[in-house]
Structures are given as C-alpha cells and as structure tokens.
Amino acid sequence: MIDPFGRTITYLRVSVTDRCDFRCIYCMCEDMTFLPKAELLTLEELDRMCSAFVRKGVRRLRLTGGEPLVRRNIMSLFRSLSRHLKSGALDDLTLTSNGSQLSRYAHELAGYGVTRINVSIDSLDAGKFAAITRRGRLDTVMEGLAAAKDAGLAIKINTVALKGVNDDEFHDLVAWCGDQGFDLTFIETMPMGEIDEDRTDRYLPMPVVRRRLAERWTLRDTDYKTGGPARYVDVAETGRRIGFITPLTHNFCESCNRVRLTCTGTLYMCLGQDDAADLRAPLRASESDHLLDAAIDEAIARKPKGHDFIIDRDHNRPAVARHMSVTGG
Ligand code: SAM
Ligand code: SF4
DSSP states (O other), rough: BBBBOOOBBBEEEEEESSSSSOOOOOOSSOOOOOOOOGGSOHHHHHHHHHHHHHTTTTEEEEEEOGGGSSTTTHHHHHHHHHHHHHTTOEEEEEEEEEEEEHHHHHHHHHHTTTTTTEEEOOSSSSHHHHEEEEEEHHHHHHHHHHHHHHTEEEEEEEEOOOOOTTTSSSSHHHHHHHHHTTTHHHOOOOOOOOSSSSSGGGGOHHHHHHHHTTTTEEEEEEOOSSSSSSEEETTTTTOEEEEEETTTTTTGGGGGGEEOTTTTSSESSSSSOOOOEEEEHHHHHSSSSHHHHHHHHHHTTTSOOOOOOOBBTTOSSBBBSSSSHHHHH
C-alpha cells in the first residue's frame, strides 16, 4: 500500500473498543456516551479486517482503544492474529493499555507472541493518579506491570505532559523507569474530542519538557526510530530511552506509515483529519474480501499529507470532534 505522497503503509492501529474503565481528564469527559454494542465489529470481523491489511503489506499491528483489555474475550483476537506472526507475515503484534487488566492477561499475551507493550501512567502518586484517571488505582496498574515484566514483555510507559498536574514528576518518572528497565515517552495533549476542561491550560510543549529534563539528566540525541512519531534521546545516567511525541508540530507527517481502524470498521487515514472510509459495509457485503480490498485501496489513495492540529488561546476547540479513545492513541 503506497499513498499519493509515496509513503508505504505498514502499520495499522486498531481501536477494538471505545469503552474504558478509566476516564482520564485529557481524554474523556466524566460522563461519556459510548457506542451501542450492536455497532461494533465482532472479534471475527476485526480479525478479517486486520488480516486483509496484513495481506496488503501491514507488518505491525497495535490493538488499542478505549482500553483494549476490557473488551470481552479479547484474548481470542490476539490468539487468532498470532497466526500471522507464526507465518512471518507480521513482524509485531502489540497493544497500548492502561494496565488495569494486565495482571490477568500479561502471560497469555506473551504466549500469543506479544513481546512489548505500551502502558500509560501519568503520575506515580496514588492520589494524583486517581484524580487524573478519575477511576484508576495505581497499585493495580503496578501489579499489572510486575506481571508483564514477569512474562518477559518489554515495557514502554506513555505519559501525557500536563501543566500544573504532573510536571513536578518528570524527574521521578525518568528515575523510576530507569530502575524498572522501562522506556518512557512523553506526549503533548492533542485537541481531540470535548473534555470537561480547557486543554490550553494543560498544554505543555515538548521542547519545554526536554529542557526541564536536561537540567538533571544527560540527554543524548539518537537516530533510534520505531516508525512512530516520537523523537528519542538516551539518558546517560539510566541507560534507558526517552521519546518525545509532538503531534502539534508537523515533523512526523512526512514519514507517516500508519492508518487507524475503529471498532466500527471506520478507517481514519490521519489522526488529525476527519476524512474516513467505511470498511464495515464492504466487509459485510461479501464473504470474499474483494470489496474490502478495493475499499482499502481507495482509502489509502486519499491519505492526506498531514494534520491541522493547533492548540492556543484562539484555537481552544477540538481540532477533530472524536475522542482519542475512538481512534486509539
Ligand atoms: N486506554 C489505553 C491507554 O490509556 O493507554 C489505550 C488508549 S489511549 C487513547 C492511548 C494513548 O493516548 C494513551 O497513552 C493516552 O494517554 C493518550 N491520549 C488520550 N487522549 C489524549 C489526548 N487528547 N492527547 C494526547 N494523548 C492522549
Ligand atoms: Fe481510557 Fe486510555 Fe483514555 Fe485513559 S487515556 S480514558 S485509559 S482510553
């Protein structure tokens, strides 16, 4: 799959549910309306979708959400998708999770060929963690991380940088990740979906985060790339990596290799644009995949050059109406 700008699409992220057991302040409102269950693709349909993309050249597959591990019977999807790892068609099957269910599933995931996971933690302070997630418990997530380590999974922590909320903890997070053997990525808040507060108040640009970290840690630029939007540095003192994701700058659009599928079968060709393609209708219209394949080709041919995110006082409305939990992080 090659888009009009010559970018080869090799990475598919799939939001397997828009539901979540947390309500993180920057991601959702307290009172979310979720999709009716009847709208969702079944797990078998999600497998068929993913397999069509793998056949067309996707090498990396990430399941996300919402919280992927709260979808009922989600392990059966990991189990079925693991056949593409075994056949060599897929290089990487992974997930992004809030960690709340990891102690239950970590070993099973490893058994299906998952080797690394991303887990989101925005604070190491139990009270603050509860306030940010509105429903989460830090100790449960910590137990999940211990299980994941025990299962041999490599772990990357995602932290959304929030001015006035967790910006006093960045050094602690770097030190803790160093001790635990985790990589760490800081993310800027993105203007996606209505939340209960004004995002401009929390927005902290990555150059500021990096400058603050450099006051205490020796950061060395690296050319390490995961095919994702993060820029990485090595931390001399801990020997671990830190990534910085700056979605509001355009520095990653030109190398964008990914598309995103929602749990209703809508394909978003760009995280920051509203244009999307319905793949559910062609999937359901025929038992063979020829309609689906044609719809995927047509969608890739429309992948836009880049996004239009802006966060400042003049642009404090969401750039796209959907929440991040619809398309996944
Ligand atoms: N529930 C899982 C989790 O929290 O990791 C997976 C889905 S979550 C939408 C994926 C990532 O997106 C998380 O790291 C989360 O912190 C981040 N995220 C959610 N809303 C965001 C926003 N508006 N701006 C920046 N990052 C956001
Ligand atoms: Fe749930 Fe993840 Fe959004 Fe938090 S960031 S509300 S854990 S989907």
